[in-house]
Amino acid sequence: xxxxxxVVQEKVLLGRPGNNLKSGIVGLANVGKSTLFQAIxxxxxxxxxxxxxxxxxxxxxxxxxxxxxxxxLCDQYKxxxxxxxxxxxxxxxxxxxxxxxxxxxxxxxxxxxxxxxxIFQVVRCFDDAEIIHVEGDVDPVRDLNIISExxxxxxxxxxxxxxxxxxxxxxxxGQSLEMKKLREEEATVQKVLDHLKDGKDVxxxxxxxxxxxxxxxxxxxxxxxxxxxxxxxxxxxxxxxNKYLPKVFEWIKENSPGDSLIPISVCFEERLTRFETDEEAxxxxxxLGTKSALPKVITIMRQVLNLASFFxxxxxxxxxxxxxxxxxxxxxxxxxxxxxxKTFIQAIAYNYSTLKELGxxxxxxxxxxxxxxxxxxxVEDGDILLIKAGAARG
Numbered sequence: 176x177x178x179x180x181x182v183v184q185e186k187v188l189l190g191r192p193g194n195n196l197k198s199g200i201v202g203l204a205n206v207g208k209s210t211l212f213q214a215i216x217x218x219x220x221x222x223x224x225x226x227x228x229x230x231x232x233x234x235x236x237x238x239x240x241x242x243x244x245x246x247x248l249c250d251q252y253k254x255x256x257x258x259x260x261x262x263x264x265x266x267x268x269x270x271x272x273x274x275x276x277x278x279x280x281x282x283x284x285x286x287x288x289x290x291x292x293x294i295f296q297v298v299r300c301f302d303d304a305e306i307i308h309v310e311g312d313v314d315p316v317r318d319l320n321i322i323s324e325x326x327x328x329x330x331x332x333x334x335x336x337x338x339x340x341x342x343x344x345x346x347x348x349g350q351s352l353e354m355k356k357l358r359e360e361e362a363t364v365q366k367v368l369d370h371l372k373d374g375k376d377v378x379x380x381x382x383x384x385x386x387x388x389x390x391x392x393x394x395x396x397x398x399x400x401x402x403x404x405x406x407x408x409x410x411x412x413x414x415x416x417n418k419y420l421p422k423v424f425e426w427i428k429e430n431s432p433g434d435s436l437i438p439i440s441v442c443f444e445e446r447l448t449r450f451e452t453d454e455e456a457x458x459x460x461x462x463l464g465t466k467s468a469l470p471k472v473i474t475i476m477r478q479v480l481n482l483a484s485f486f487x488x489x490x491x492x493x494x495x496x497x498x499x500x501x502x503x504x505x506x507x508x509x510x511x512x513x514x515x516x517k518t519f520i521q522a523i524a525y526n527y528s529t530l531k532e533l534g535x536x537x538x539x540x541x542x543x544x545x546x547x548x549x550x551x552x553x554v555e556d557g558d559i560l561l562i563k564a565g566a567a568r569g
Contacts, residue, residue, distance in 0.1 A: 187384040187387040187388060188387070188481055188499070189377070189382075189390060189391065189399075189400075190292050190391065190399065190400075190480075191292055191391070192499070194482060194497045194498050194499050194502075195263070196293070196480050196482065197235075197263040197265060197293075198264050198291055198292065198293045198480070199264070199265040199266075199287065199291035199293075200212055200264065200297060201288060201294050201295065201296050201322070202298065202318075202322070203321065203322065206406060207297055207299065207406045207441035207442075208266060208267070210441045210442070210444075210445050211404070212234060212236070212264065213445060213448070214441065214444035214445045214447070214448050214469065215444070215473070216236035216238050216264060217448055234266040235263060235264070236263070236264055236266075237261040237262065237263050238261060238262050238264055238473055239260075240259060240473055240474070240477060240495070240497075241474065242259065242484065242495060244484075244486070244557060245257075245259050245493070247527075248493045248559075249493050251530075252489060253490070254490055254492050256491065256492040257492070257494075258492065258493070260484055260495040260496070260497050262477060265291055267287045267288060267291075288396055289396060292399060292480060293400045293401070293402070293479055294399050294400070294402070295404055295476065296401050296404065297404045297406055298319060298406060298423060299318065300313070300406060300407050300411075300417050300419040300420065300423065301313070301406060301408040301442075302408075303408075313419070315405070315423050319426050323376070326396040326397050327371055327374070327376065327397055329396055330377065330396050333393055333394075334367055337364050337393055338361065338364045338368060341357060341361040342361065344357050345358050359385070364389065364393070367390060367393070376397035376398075376431065378397060378399065378401075379431070379432070400479040401431060401434050401479075402434070402437065402475055402476055403427055403434060403436045403437070404437050404439050405417075405419075405423055405436060405437070405438045406439060406440070407420075407439070407440045408442070409440045409446070411440070412440030412443055412468075413464070413465045415438065417438070420438065424436060435479065437471060439468040443465075444468065444469055447460070481499055481500045481501075482497055482498070483497075483499070483500045483555075484497060485556075485557070485558040485560050486527065486557075486558070486560070487511070487560060497510070498554060500556070502553070502554055503550060503554065504521075504554055504560075505519040505550050506554075507554045507560065508562040508564060511562060515562055515564040518564040518566065519550060519563075519564050520563045520564055520565055521548060522547075522548045522549075522552060522554075522561065522562050522563070523545060523561040523563070524546050524547075524554075524558050524559070524560050524561075526555060526559065527558070527559060528557060529542075
């Protein structure tokens with residue numbers, strides 16, 4: 176008898192499903208969040224004010240995802256329309272010590288953080304007498320601890336409420352399937368609560384797919400992926416040295432192992448946006464022997480959100496579409512149009528890397544590299560797809 180195939184359990188990701196995900200810029204007051212938001216979105220919200228709570232409502236903007244593959248495809252096809260991928264970013268008002276208990280604008284901030292899928296955490300590592308620090312002095316490790324603690328305290332509160340609600344249901348007793356499911360949920364929520372009370376973030380644990388499904392209903396703040404942006408003075412950024420950096424690096428290694436740390440100078444990025452053209456900004460970077468950190472910031476955030484791209488190409492339009500990694504062909508078709516997911520027939524697929532290597536579509540076809548894929552095909556990052564779908568039922 177042939178050996179039984181091992182059942183591969185599909186990994187369930189923490190967070191909302193879907194590809195239209197949002198990132199929020201988070202940090203204490205006056206660490207450079209709004210200035211970063213302006214620089215990263217090339218938008219102006221007026222001068223960021225030099226006092227806490229200058230940002231009350233989260234500002235939202237979409238930023239273009241820098242991608243050499245998209246640029247190359249546009250050069251090849253010279254299409255009438257070019258649609259790059261984008262990432263939605265929110266500027267969230269500054270957190271303060273005690274936010275979890277409603278201090279400052281605490282509860283509003285934390286609900287805004289709940290609404291995003293990943294966090295850019297800005298940590299101030301520059302001294303500037305002009306810009307007051309909400310805690311009185313610059314101490315990035317203290318700031319990291321404050322934010323970490325505030326988010327965890329709020330998660331404990333959410334989890335205790337959920338546990339209480341589940342407890343009321345399970346106390347009714349009984350052996351039904353629904354009761355069994357409720358007890359399992361209760362056990363998972365209790366496990367999450369114990370994890371949080373141990374001083375650990377939810378994203379830092381190996382949860383089972385079943386547990387992840389329960390955790391995702393709680394929308395916990397510490398379950399969201401984090402990219403740490405260490406805000407340096409321009410001088411420190413250019414020379415890539417800063418007295419606080421080693422301490423921040425150590426804190427992340429100890430408290431958030433595996434999370435990305437990106438040094439950035441928000442004042443430098445803001446200065447680059449004042450140049451008339453991208454060429455002038457690039458010239459300034461060349462002169463200083465450095466480059467903007469923003470493309471890396473956007474690219475890393477996309478990776479952290481488990482997002483990938485596929486392309487549709489032609490002389491009319493080259494478009495970069497955003498999908499979650501691991502999505503099958505009908506799911507990718509649904510990103511183009513919801514009807515296409517239901518009426519999906521097949522996808523004609525080849526990868527960007529093959530096209531670039533061979534030069535053009537005709538060469539890819541001649542080399543037998545154009546594949547016809549069905550419903551089970553998992554779309555790869557960089558695939559170029561032509562979707563065939565039936566007519567939608569009216």
